[in-house]
Amino acid sequence: MKVNYKILLAGSTLAIGVMALLAGSVQEREAERIALATSPIVPEAVQHKSEEWAKYYPRQYGSWKNTKESSQLTDMLKEKSQLPILWAGYGFAKDYNAPRGHYYALQDNVNTLRTGAPTDDKTGPMPTACWTCKSPDVPRIQERDGELEYFTGKWAKYGNEIVNSIGCANCHSNETGELTVRVPHLNRALVAAGLPSFEDSTHQEKRNLVCAQCHTEYYFKKTEWTDKEGKKKVAKVVTLPWHNGLTAEGAEKYYDDQGFTDWIHKISKTKMLKTQHPGYELFKTGIHGQKGVSCADCHMPYTQEGSVKYSDHQLQNPLNTMDRSCMPCHRESESKLKGIVLQKYKRKEQLHELAMDNLAKAHLETAKAMEMGATDEELASARADIRSGQWKWDYAVASHPAFFHAPEETLRLLAVANESAQQARLKLVTILAKHGLVNYAAPDFSNKKNSQALAGVPLEKLVAAKEKFKATLEKEWYKQAEANGNLNAEKSRKGLDEAETAYSK
Template identity: 55%
Template sequence: MRKSTLLTIVCVTVMVPMLLLGVSIKENKAAQQAINEVPKIPKLEPRSSEWGKYFPRQYETYMGTKKSDEIKDVLQGSPELVILWAGYGFSKDYNAPRGHFYMLEDNMNTLRTGAPLNPQTGPMPTPCWTCKSSDVPRLIDKKGELDFYTGKWARHGGEIVNPIGCADCHSNDTMKLTLTRDYLKRALDAEGSKPFAEATHQDMRSLVCAQCHAEYYFKDTEWTDDQGQKQVAKVVTFPWDNGMVAEDIETYYDQRNFVDWTHALSKTPMLKAQHPDYETFITGAHGKQGLSCADCHMPYVREGGVKYTNHQIGSPLDNIANTCLNCHSGTEQEFRATIAEKLARKDELSRTAMDILAKAHLEAKQAWDLGATEEEMKPALQDIRHGQWRWDYSIAGHGAFFHAPEETLRVLGSAINKGQEARIKLRAILAKYNAGDFQAPDFSTKEKAQQIIGLPYDKLVEEKQQFLNGLKQEWFKQGAEKGIYDPKSREGMELKTSYPN
């Protein structure tokens, strides 16, 4: 073979892969450039599919949250909860959280939001929409914060028709992370450790999550509308003025005599923890080491030369190789075993606390029935209030055992102590009224527990079905007529509830 022919073959062999590599690099650069470009998206555009036209990878992974679609009836597995929440909406219906794709759907379907007949009826106020929809920032911008937080939940039905999405966390002008709920900015400034103005990009990768994954209450705030009418807005407020640990927030509420509801059995002025994920996260090892929520729940993905954030938000345990094992040593099997051990410890203490506190409520009811006075009952009720708050704070953040296992176990231990102290005081009261041998009734099933608290379950379900087949359907029609409803946000969705539908 001639040297020239051999040389030609060698050159072709070398050059073809190089040319293909060059083409690939060019394509990857073009793809990455498209990601980095700022598209023209309207301000607070609630339809995530519109953002997805420019960010298809992020949108496709976000839509993957629809895979987390199973309904798990928590009350069925832990009937003590029905007793603990007697007189409060959670005793009606409480399911394990599903993917973000279902946030709005589950808010509409739960028995807790009732069965309103029109914008002025129903058991819940407007702020119950706050963390369920990308229409919320748009509506607050349109109406103003105080107006948005005024009135009944059903008032905004035809305006809130899309689940949480792109507009909740990103600026349409720059695509940078942004806070669309001002109550978090106010809370950070009030707490003082790091005012919002000092937040870094890494901080923002947690703070956009903290807008919704944090403890809050509805603060009554008086204002005057455009017609000169006095109104009261229930403004979402984070109780961080004293700090973010359980006892700090407990003190905040006690100082203001705040009550979420009065317990239907024990008459205790109760507190309900929401989902203090951010508060527990920053007290744990991950938060203290400067990690963000996104580092574990939204890990980076590489496709060739393109790097982007996975928006299929879920448990890091669903993707251990790309989350936990980036920092932790050992195998996936070993890591799962460690987490299971931690979870078992938390579950053991939580079950103990639930049983003690549920019995305390029932014993308090018996004491009231026998004629106990407010003066006699007040110390025991304060222990119930504090004990249940601490238990709830420990478990309402679903990843608390993972975020801060030591702190979670500490607070659960104090919840058990408070519950036991309440029962000791109640036993003394019951003995005074010749009922020292009182035994709490059987609440071993959801049905038995709901019967004890007098919950008209069948009636609630019947009314809810009428709402689902009526007003709920009208809301989406109204949203479509206004041009704000994104049909892709419900594509392939099935109606799933813990009650018959």
Template identity: 55%
Template sequence: MKKYKILLAISLIAIGLMSALVASINEKKEEQKQINSVPQMDNRWETKSEEFRTHYPRQFDSWRKTKNSDEIHDMLKEYPELVVLWAGYGFAKDYNAPRGHFYAIEDNRNTLRTGGPVDEKTGPMPTACWTCKSPDVPRIMAEQGDDEYYSGKWSKYGSDIINPIGCVDCHNPKTMELQVNRKYLDDALKAAGITDLANASQQDMRTMVCAQCHVEYYFAKKTTSAGKKAAVVTLPWANGTSVEAMEKYYDDLEFSDWTHKISKTPMLKAQHPGYEMWKTGAHGKNNVSCADCHMPYTQEGGIKYTDHNIGNPLENMSKTCMNCHRVSEKSLLANIAEKKARKDELHTKAMKQISAAHLEAGKAWELGATKEEMAPALKDIRHAQWRWDYAVASHPAFFHAPEETLRVLGTALEKAGDARIKLAKILAKYGASDYKAPANYSKEDAQKIIGLPFNKLIEEKKQFNDGLLQEWKKEAEKKGIYNPESTKDVEHKTSYN
């Protein structure tokens, strides 16, 4: 009898456990069903990402972790030659390594490059400088039209572009399907003869939503139908997406982003051609999308979802690299470190050669060299810096396309060397064959060399932060497009405080 009671007890416990397991499975299935469904957002252009948390808590919470990437890394301090390379251009004022998407608006407002405007018509930068920083941008484009958006100064939209890169940048809130909200990408894909967005597969779109921002672009000057001056984001892909094809595109247009303050070279500033470089590497050629590595699928209990903590795949290798690579993490990391070291070596050599060429050109002008004499050397400087910048501005290029990165840096070094040979002959002609360009200087020394009023820039930015910026935030809150709680614990960080 006792034996039967024990068996009955064990059976009841087993039944209870099985019932709990079934209930748990059903609960997870119901939750997964809810996740797979598409809740209707009340606002077609809901740009506050926290409003999506009710329906997509895991995705939102993982996106918010991009807030953890908050350290300021002053690249001008690490590489003072950059100040000379960008003399006369905004990047010589302030340039930090990119932080997490959470800080896209914060960093755009804080950088010295955007200046210290006092109203909507002042400041050095055009509205186009907001384009990749916020889901409020495609909202404004949809409401006002591209022409109106691209006209005017950066400060024009200070109280309208307030939320950092988030859900609506990549998703249609009505369907949650991936979509590109900035039409210049589709225009460029068609111009380059690449599959346009209408024919893009789901796997293609897992890259295209990133490519709408992580690409090379320039601001094409335009007069709108309303007679306004506009600076329009345009991708230079009409000849193709290689560094040489885009170089030819710019040369044929006689386009320059600025004229170098010292060498007087008509310069090009590469932006962040991540997509173009990715295409040339093993991952791109095998259609491994951006999301496959930077937004891997993750499991929480019985729920599978996409991790929106977009960052370095090497910090989560078990869910990224190791899905495909059949080697140890240690071996893979050693291989990556070797690629980075090779890139860093050529990057540093090219940077030093080009900065020296700028200073040598400046000396030649000072001694009385003519435009005709200088033109060949300046063309080499232009092409050398474009190629160097192209290779390093695509920040993970050494990983995405190591062979192409080294090739492009090699051509940059070659062209910088050609420029310096030409300049050496010009300097000798004017009696300065012994001239040595300054080297091994600090960020502060470099800013003095180029005559940058650094302290004045900081004071202007401080006045902006204490004045107009606070007005923008209050206005945005009144408009209902900004929730101060979303940024209340954000620490104000810069490289110049």
């Protein structure tokens, strides 16, 4: 028998190779298990740079970076043309997009027309507080300069310091790797609400609370303080209005009791409240929240890679990962569950549109009544309805997914909002008639252009100023941050200079 030694040799070399590879990967996994168990310390001085965590936690880092894939930008002012009317005189009437991946959080804050076009470190329009839910540089600066100093001054003060988007150090201790919250405002709010602090919460609740550092309702509380040199200063401190419970009514009462107003409405002169994104609060009222399911269960599902199991850090829409996000608990088919979610969305949309139309008309009818000579006294009751109704509408929809997280509460709030708007409009019909006007029809707000014109948004001017800022000061910020060693642009700013903005479309 003639043996083909070449084939034999090749075959055994291949077998040895495969065995070596297997042994290698077993060793590698073993090394990884040990590394995970011993929790390496990420040096404090560099913990704000997520790439510094990568060498210990390659899988979490790799999946975290993939939040970049959710890059689609949705201009909500185009989608819902009532919005510029509802927010006339407030930043959101200028520019407002649906959320996308955490990779973009910081850049979107820099890009939005709401943060304006500062020319140096003292110009606004926004306060420093606007950086708070965008970056692991925020706790770094709070710990370095003191919380009140961080909350003092204009947004541009920290442009060259706050340069890394939401990362590992926002949710993990650099020493133990455990879940942590690094911003004091959350624990203050939990205590005010009579709830356990983060440290005293269950592990499952911590898997919610790391998200509640940012996905909550808040306002900037004006706080007078004196610095080390005895200089009197005013800080704008991120504060969660949880003193009367984590509900829309509780927060509204808190603001009313304080006599707090976010802005005076440009069209109707109503003293308005702007809801931010009470995602955590609403989630807790829904069935998943009540049954103890946590944000991470759906948004950071466990993933198996060989013998290593880890949490997928690509925070995104869980409908993209239903096999891992939903199926561990549900028996229905994916398509059936998806259908149920879509149905919830459509039910919300109907009430959402009704409430916005009625609120927008109420603002415009108030303006008409003022034009006809109605006094503030005559309009007080209608304006109170508008304030309260718009607060409830905004609370229901500002954290986009509440229709799924908490469908009943979302629909309840939209129904109450619509009722308040209707009440205001009934009163306005009478006031207008008293001043000699019947059958008044509000002007058309069926597209973004008309609405922004009615709201008096000088769009071209804002865009030109923003583009100049982006070509000058913004570029300077990253250069300085790189020089200071706080930014590794090569690793963490890839594609961001070209990231899409809504205003240039």
